[in-house]
Amino acid sequence: MEAVNKTFNFENLIGPYHEKLRAYAMNFTHDEDNAADLVQDTLLKAYRYYDKFMPETNFRAWLFTIMKNTFINDYRRKARVQRVVTVEEDLSSQQLMFSCSTNNGELKFINGDIAKALKTLPENLYDPFMRYFEGYKY
Structure with missing residues (x-):
């Protein structure tokens, strides 16, 4: 009521x-x-x-x-x-790319794929590639 x-x-x-x-x-x-x-x-x-x-x-x-x-x-x-x-x-x-956290698991797989691909390179291409990649000029 x-x-x-x-x-x-x-x-x-x-x-x-x-x-x-x-x-x-x-x-x-x-x-x-x-x-x-x-x-x-x-x-x-x-x-x-x-x-x-x-x-x-x-x-x-x-x-x-x-x-x-x-x-x-x-x-x-x-x-x-x-x-x-x-x-x-x-x-x-x-900016978004730098603000995101990295996925280390995915990075591990990518590095593994790169290592496999590098092993397939002939010796005469492997050494110059690695030296260039590591920052050497010649």
């Missing part, structure tokens, strides 16, 4: 403010759909914490404060996510 009473009281209180909340949300979002979402989030939070509202205070100010704080928190969360994505997009493939 108390939950029904809470819902009835809450609905009666928000009635006159619903359109004003929508207009206030439009000031923040500049988009009908986002404004409707913001109003919905605001009303859900207000209903959830309705028992914390003190009747002798200003209900309108309480609602509008919830909306403002909800918008600010969502904005900060989205900005943080966007900043992370932007930083990753700005990294070049060269």
